Amino acid sequence: MTAFDFRPTLNAPDDDPYLWLEDVEGERALAWAASQSARTLEHFGGTQFERDRGTLTAIFDRPDKIPLITRRGQYLYNVWRDARNPRGLWRRTTLAAYMKADREWELLLDLDALAASDGEDWIWGGASIEPERREKAILRLSRGGSDAVVHREFDLGSLSFVADGFNLPEAKGDIDWLDPDTLLLSSALGDGMATRSGYARTVRLWKRGADPLTAPVLFETESESLSVSGHLDRTTESERLWFIEKPAFFEVIGRIGDRSGPKMKIDLPRDARWNSFGDWLAVKPRKPWTVGGTTHAADALIGISLSSFIAGERGFVTLFEPRDRRSLQSFFWNNGKLIISYLANLVPRFEMFTPERQEWTRRALNTVPAEGTVHLWSLDAGDHETNGEVLISAQDPMTPPQLLLLDLNDAPPLGAPVILKHNPETFDASGLVVTRHEAVSIDGEMIPYTQVGPANGNGDAPVHLTAYGGFGISLLPYYNSSIGKLWLERGGTCVVANIRGGGEFGTRWHEAGRRQGKRLAHDDFAAVAADLVRRGITRPWRIAAEGGSCGGLLIANMLTRYPERYGALFCTIPLVDMRRYTRLLAGASWIDEYGDPDKPEAWTFLKEISAYHAAMPGQPYPPILLATTKRDDRVHPGHARKMAAKLQALGYPAYFYELGAGGHGYGKDNRERAAFIALGNNFLRSAIGWQDNHVR
Numbered sequence: 227m228t229a230f231d232f233r234p235t236l237n238a239p240d241d242d243p244y245l246w247l248e249d250v251e252g253e254r255a256l257a258w259a260a261s262q263s264a265r266t267l268e269h270f271g272g273t274q275f276e277r278d279r280g281t282l283t284a285i286f287d288r289p290d291k292i293p294l295i296t297r298r299g300q301y302l303y304n305v306w307r308d309a310r311n312p313r314g315l316w317r318r319t320t321l322a323a324y325m326k327a328d329r330e331w332e333l334l335l336d337l338d339a340l341a342a343s344d345g346e347d348w349i350w351g352g353a354s355i356e357p358e359r360r361e362k363a364i365l366r367l368s369r370g371g372s373d374a375v376v377h378r379e380f381d382l383g384s385l386s387f388v389a390d391g392f393n394l395p396e397a398k399g400d401i402d403w404l405d406p407d408t409l410l411l412s413s414a415l416g417d418g419m420a421t422r423s424g425y426a427r428t429v430r431l432w433k434r435g436a437d438p439l440t441a442p443v444l445f446e447t448e449s450e451s452l453s454v455s456g457h458l459d460r461t462t463e464s465e466r467l468w469f470i471e472k473p474a475f476f477e478v479i480g481r482i483g484d485r486s487g488p489k490m491k492i493d494l495p496r497d498a499r500w501n502s503f504g505d506w507l508a509v510k511p512r513k514p515w516t517v518g519g520t521t522h523a524a525d526a527l528i529g530i531s532l533s534s535f536i537a538g539e540r541g542f543v544t545l546f547e548p549r550d551r552r553s554l555q556s557f558f559w560n561n562g563k564l565i566i567s568y569l570a571n572l573v574p575r576f577e578m579f580t581p582e583r584q585e586w587t588r589r590a591l592n593t594v595p596a597e598g599t600v601h602l603w604s605l606d607a608g609d610h611e612t613n614g615e616v617l618i619s620a621q622d623p624m625t626p627p628q629l630l631l632l633d634l635n636d637a638p639p640l641g642a643p644v645i646l647k648h649n650p651e652t653f654d655a656s657g658l659v660v661t662r663h664e665a666v667s668i669d670g671e672m673i674p675y676t677q678v679g680p681a682n683g684n685g686d687a688p689v690h691l692t693a694y695g696g697f698g699i700s701l702l703p704y705y706n707s708s709i710g711k712l713w714l715e716r717g718g719t720c721v722v723a724n725i726r727g728g729g730e731f732g733t734r735w736h737e738a739g740r741r742q743g744k745r746l747a748h749d750d751f752a753a754v755a756a757d758l759v760r761r762g763i764t765r766p767w768r769i770a771a772e773g774g775s776c777g778g779l780l781i782a783n784m785l786t787r788y789p790e791r792y793g794a795l796f797c798t799i800p801l802v803d804m805r806r807y808t809r810l811l812a813g814a815s816w817i818d819e820y821g822d823p824d825k826p827e828a829w830t831f832l833k834e835i836s837a838y839h840a841a842m843p844g845q846p847y848p849p850i851l852l853a854t855t856k857r858d859d860r861v862h863p864g865h866a867r868k869m870a871a872k873l874q875a876l877g878y879p880a881y882f883y884e885l886g887a888g889g890h891g892y893g894k895d896n897r898e899r900a901a902f903i904a905l906g907n908n909f910l911r912s913a914i915g916w917q918d919n920h921v922r
Contacts, residue, residue: 248867377394598622691755796910
């Protein structure tokens with residue numbers, strides 16, 4: 227009889243023999259990761275993997291894909307990656323030039339050349355352009371894709387870095403320009419400047435030429451809080467600074483002040499979402515909020531004059547009221563108007579409100595596409611620069627994304643949006659149909675899911691099933707080139723499930739799958755797998771499930787809780803060890819979502835979803851591939867490493883793959899991302915016995 231090492235277990239969760247794998251750069255841990263990755267590539271690499279990697283790389287590098295843009299002043303800015311420029315080119319053009327078929331771009335920075343000259347693994351992290359003169363920018367450069375970045379000032383005239391400028395060593399955090407010679411610095415850099423979660427604990431006033439470590443602290447929070455930040459509100463006539471404190475993931479405290487610090491706290495519920503423009507304030511309470519003699523429902527959207535609110539007025543105007551399966555998804559300001567996005571039973575809808583003292587004028591944006599997955603946002607990066615022009619992305623599982631431009635200044639009736647660009651079709655969708663279904667979860671809740679595949683199956687479909695189920699994030703079906711090429715085009719079926727914990731149906735849906743409800747969210751996913759079998763689409767051993775990050779926790783729990791419902795599992799950049807997650811990198815920031823394992827009452831329900839501790843020998847676990855990146859400084863790579871090591875020690879077919887870079891993602895460039903995805907799908911197809919790779 228084989229003697230297994232069961233550790234760690236639910237009864238002895240702190241007796242962990244694999245803690246050495248948490249040493250991200252440790253010699254022993256790196257050697258283990260390299261050996262495991264080589265073993266995985268030996269099993270699932272080869273000709274088909276190389277062919278798939280090449281196919282996906284070519285798709286990701288296509289010259290006719292949409293260049294995503296944001297406008298700052300007169301220019302549209304873009305970062306472009308392709309085969310010749312894997313790290314990317316930072317460039318700009320005008321809107322008139324962008325709208326031409328043969329557009330011209332002005333090159334600002336070649337990231338590949340910079341990485342080579344610096345001898346650094348630079349990945350683009352964004353840019354903040356000084357908004358008054360627009361002569362300088364501060365670039366965010368990430369080593370290997372990590373969340374921590376190096377800030378470097380860049381001269382847009384000479385296209386060179388400013389040697390003695392606003393340059394900051396690697397740290398998590400950000401900056402905001404106050405004027406050409408002054409920044410608000412929200413950075414974890416410096417002793418005692420980081421919260422427990424590793425984010426900025428202070429907002430400092432950094433003047434040109436000064437040492438950032440000795441810059442005056444304008445505002446600070448306790449180390450147990452998640453983070454703080456600060457920014458200059460340029461939508462007002464007089465200078466107004468916002469100081470934003472996040473005590474927890476779903477809590478925000480806003481304070482208004484000036485360059486000497488905050489002066490006034492805005493009296494809103496901590497868990498409400500809100501934003502302002504000029505003298506107007508829009509608020510979305512997370513829970514019912516009784517104020518001024520009126521109770522506003524959870525997830526309603528209400529508006530008021532900010533100056534009046536500060537003066538004590540509480541007569542809000544109701545702008546949006548939620549209903550069952552009708553939920554607000556986002557709201558933002560553009561040119562003094564409030565644009566909202568909501569889902570009506572997962573169908574997108576958009577409206578615009580013009581604020582007035584007595585009543586806000588409502589206008590339906592009925593020329594925005596109303597089918598598929600649609601997102602709408604401002605063309606301009608800065609709220610103060612918005613002029614009524616918004617961008618729209620519209621797609622569905624069989625129609626590639628289009629990028630459209632809509633001018634909200636058009637007098638009624640609203641004009642149709644102009645198609646700026648569209649992505650090419652990247653897989654053969656002929657014979658495929660998109661259908662929507664609902665599974666009955668363990669407590670009777672109906673769980674929607676979208677299915678894409680052949681119209682007529684034989685009951686043995688190879689199914690790719692995925693979901694997320696956390697942080698109130700809505701996962702809507704989109705045009706997935708990778709799944710389309712590697713799965714659908716070959717006769718397979720793909721399914722996206724809207725499990726609880728997401729935001730598809732508002733706070734109620736999120737709350738039901740949060741903390742002690744996370745186990746229920748996982749039950750939802752298992753119910754969808756069972757429903758696919760019940761409907762005669764497939765059989766359990768033909769279902770390949772994939773999920774990443776919070777979705778990786780989901781997949782790990784399918785292994786330990788519902789192994790009989792799956793043929794293979796692909797668990798990416800995952801959270802798995804729920805006993806120690808708060809002690810690993812940014813883990814403490816997610817206590818609001820999962821609970822605090824150091825509190826006995828929370829560990830009572832967390833241990834039910836800690837697959838790392840629940841894994842035991844002698845179970846019908848399907849094959850699993852756990853994959854991560856060494857440079858993921860958000861979800862610690864130790865989660866995936868330790869889970870793979872324990873499962874192998876228990877005798878299971880568990881595989882592991884780790885990239886050297888890529889941050890909390892699937893690689894640092896298109897080729898690495900293609901390899902990550904191709905390897906995972908080759909593993910899944912092999913494990914469910916689907917070796918027919920004939921392309922239709």
